Amino acid sequence: MKTSVLALFAFALLAPLSAAHWPSWRGPNGDGTAPSAKNLPATWSTSENVKWKIEMPAWSGSSPTIWGDKIFLNSPSKEDATTPAPEVAAPAPGKKKRPAPGGVRGPGGQDILLLCLDRATGKELWRRPYDRGNDIKMKHNMSSPSPVTDGKHVWVVSGNAIVACYDFAGNQKWTFDIQKAYGKMGIQFGYGSSPLLVDGKLVFQMLQGLYTDDPCYLFALDAATGKPLWRVERPTDAEHESPDAYSTPALLVQDGKKQFVVGGADYITGHDLATGKELWRGGGLNPDKSKNFRVIASPLVKDGMIFAPTRVKPFIAFKAGGSGDITTSHQAWKWTEKGSPDVPTPVSDGELLYMVDDQGAITCVKAKTGERVYGPENTGIGRISSSPILADGKVYFISETGETAVVQAGPAYKLLGKNALDGSYTLCTPAFADSEIFIRTGTHLYCVTKR
Numbered sequence: 001m002k003t004s005v006l007a008l009f010a011f012a013l014l015a016p017l018s019a020a021h022w023p024s025w026r027g028p029n030g031d032g033t034a035p036s037a038k039n040l041p042a043t044w045s046t047s048e049n050v051k052w053k054i055e056m057p058a059w060s061g062s063s064p065t066i067w068g069d070k071i072f073l074n075s076p077s078k079e080d081a082t083t084p085a086p087e088v089a090a091p092a093p094g095k096k097k098r099p100a101p102g103g104v105r106g107p108g109g110q111d112i113l114l115l116c117l118d119r120a121t122g123k124e125l126w127r128r129p130y131d132r133g134n135d136i137k138m139k140h141n142m143s144s145p146s147p148v149t150d151g152k153h154v155w156v157v158s159g160n161a162i163v164a165c166y167d168f169a170g171n172q173k174w175t176f177d178i179q180k181a182y183g184k185m186g187i188q189f190g191y192g193s194s195p196l197l198v199d200g201k202l203v204f205q206m207l208q209g210l211y212t213d214d215p216c217y218l219f220a221l222d223a224a225t226g227k228p229l230w231r232v233e234r235p236t237d238a239e240h241e242s243p244d245a246y247s248t249p250a251l252l253v254q255d256g257k258k259q260f261v262v263g264g265a266d267y268i269t270g271h272d273l274a275t276g277k278e279l280w281r282g283g284g285l286n287p288d289k290s291k292n293f294r295v296i297a298s299p300l301v302k303d304g305m306i307f308a309p310t311r312v313k314p315f316i317a318f319k320a321g322g323s324g325d326i327t328t329s330h331q332a333w334k335w336t337e338k339g340s341p342d343v344p345t346p347v348s349d350g351e352l353l354y355m356v357d358d359q360g361a362i363t364c365v366k367a368k369t370g371e372r373v374y375g376p377e378n379t380g381i382g383r384i385s386s387s388p389i390l391a392d393g394k395v396y397f398i399s400e401t402g403e404t405a406v407v408q409a410g411p412a413y414k415l416l417g418k419n420a421l422d423g424s425y426t427l428c429t430p431a432f433a434d435s436e437i438f439i440r441t442g443t444h445l446y447c448v449t450k451r
Contacts, residue, residue: 022066022431022438025146025194027389030251031302032347034391034432041437041450042394042406043417051436051447054122057115058108059442061144061192061385061427065154070125070168071117071431071438072147072154073445076108076134100136102400102425102442107134107141112158114147114166119433122447130156130164130175137189139385140427144246145194148202155202155223159190163202165226174226178206182219182231186212188294192246196260198273201229207264207295209236209243216243216265218276232276236265240291247298247345252306254320261306263299268308268318282318283327284334285310296343297387303350305332305367315340315355317370333370339363345387347395352411354395360384362397362407374413379405381418386429402426402441421446 019036026032041049062074100106112131117124134142142159149155153173157163161178179185186208196203202221209216219231236243245264252259258273266286270279285308286293297309306318315335322330339355340363346355353367355375360382363375381399389396390409394416397405402421408414424442431438437448 019434020066020068021151022064022433023150024065024148024197025063025248025429026298026345026387027432030196031300032345032387032389033349034389037391037432037434039435039450040392040394040432041448044419044448046421049448049451051449051451052122053444053446054117054124055444056440057113059102059104059141059425059427060108060440061140063146063429064431064438064440064445065147065149066119066431066433066438067149067151069119071119071445072149072156073115073117073440074143074145074147074156074158075113075115076141076143077111077113077129079106079108101139104425104442107136108143110134112143112160112162114154114156114164116168116170117445122445126170128166128170128172130172131158131160131162133160140189140192142190144190144192144427148195148197150197150223153223155195155197157191157195157204159192161185161191163195163221163226165223176221176226178204181228182206182217183214184212186210186214187244187246188241189244189246192296194248196249196251197223198251198258198260200224201273203249203260203273205234205245205247205249205262205264207234207243207245207262209238209265210241218262218271220276230276232271232278234262234265234269234278236267238266238286238293239289242266242286242291242293244294246294246296250299250301252301252320261299261301263308264295266293268299268306268316280322280324280326282306282308282316282330283325284314284316284331287314297341298345300346300348302348302367305348307346307348307353309341309345312340312342312357317367332368335365335370339376343385347388347390349390349409352409354388354390356384356388356397358383358385360397360399360405362413364411364413373411377413379407379415379418381405385427389430389432391432396430396437398426398428398430398439400426402439404439
């Protein structure tokens with residue numbers, strides 16, 4: 001095991017995870033890979049290779065979280081058909097109201113729920129409303145963050161910045177109101193980051209600026225009690241909308257010490273897990289100092305590399321191991337051509353890095369050097385907001401209409417299958433456990449497996 005850098009999710013640091021667990025949005029390693037998933041299908045339809053499907057109360061950007069025989073999801077309640085459709089984000093003065101995205105009528109109901117389903121059948125075991133208040137902000141509603149679990153408890157956060165903890169029986173253990181504790185958030189489109197769970201701590205970011213003069217900040221809660229552990233400011237010279245970020249922190253282990261990585265507000269930074277103190281900072285993410293350079297895709301940490309997505313270009317890769325200002329000293333490569341992502345977070349096996357742009361075109365580069373291997377290759381599945389997953393020698397990409405492109409992993413582009421489901425508005429990244437894929441569309445959750 002190399003001592004320089006290991007990018008592992010918290011659970012992998014404590015004990016090997018069963019293939020039956022997908023404890024967070026980016027899986028057991030926190031990097032979008034499913035190393036234990038085997039015998040996965042490359043083709044399916046509504047009548048082929050679907051073990052079960054169950055109707056969801058409403059659409060959401062929240063991805064499934066799995067532990068053993070249970071699935072957890074963040075979701076609005078069912079929308080009342082008699083309620084007039086609300087406005088989709090307040091329009092700027094002199095501009096027209098935006099239409100609802102993806103053909104949806106409204107944001108769903110006003111209750112924000114944590115759902116627990118039986119993995120074998122999809123049957124709902126329990127639901128718990130933990131927040132109230134829902135609307136559409138650009139492309140998503142107030143349920144976008146994905147839950148995280150340690151096998152005994154599950155934690156979830158809403159787009160209104162309410163955090164809640166439940167045990168597996170559905171008993172609420174605590175709640176925490178981020179805005180009540182730290183002030184009104186100033187993110188344009190609501191809170192969209194998922195929490196990072198490591199060593200009994202829940203780590204959160206609040207990168208904000210458009211609707212507030214308050215600083216960006218990071219904080220941690222005790223996972224067992226919900227008590228604040230630390231809060232630190234995260235300085236930035238980004239202006240207007242550029243401080244806003246909807247990304248999720250990533251875990252980095254360097255020389256045996258745990259850090260977390262935050263991307264957005266024109267910088268990528270590494271922080272001490274125990275205190276939140278900034279250890280290093282990389283710039284150049286917004287070279288023209290644009291005022292509308294919000295960041296959605298999350299940082300990726302893999303095999304000694306830290307990949308920093310921006311608002312499409314540039315896409316910058318840094319070598320881990322630095323301190324202080326690493327903008328020049330640790331920059332490994334920079335991508336300024338077509339193919340880099342805006343919304344989807346890329347995935348890598350350590351040798352190859354797979355990026356997908358918002359229009360569904362795939363680009364593969366060498367992870368250490370940025371040398372193009374192939375692409376952009378158009379999959380033909382259309383616009384993508386979910387993030388790709390690398391599993392069983394295949395890379396899975398899901399479009400906003402719920403169509404999946406399955407591409408063979410490796411240096412040659414080969415499309416193995418294109419698979420449609422119900423065509424509804426789909427933002428979620430799929431979850432993988434054993435030989436099963438869990439795909440959440442705008443209307444249903446599907447369990448896909450070879451049958």
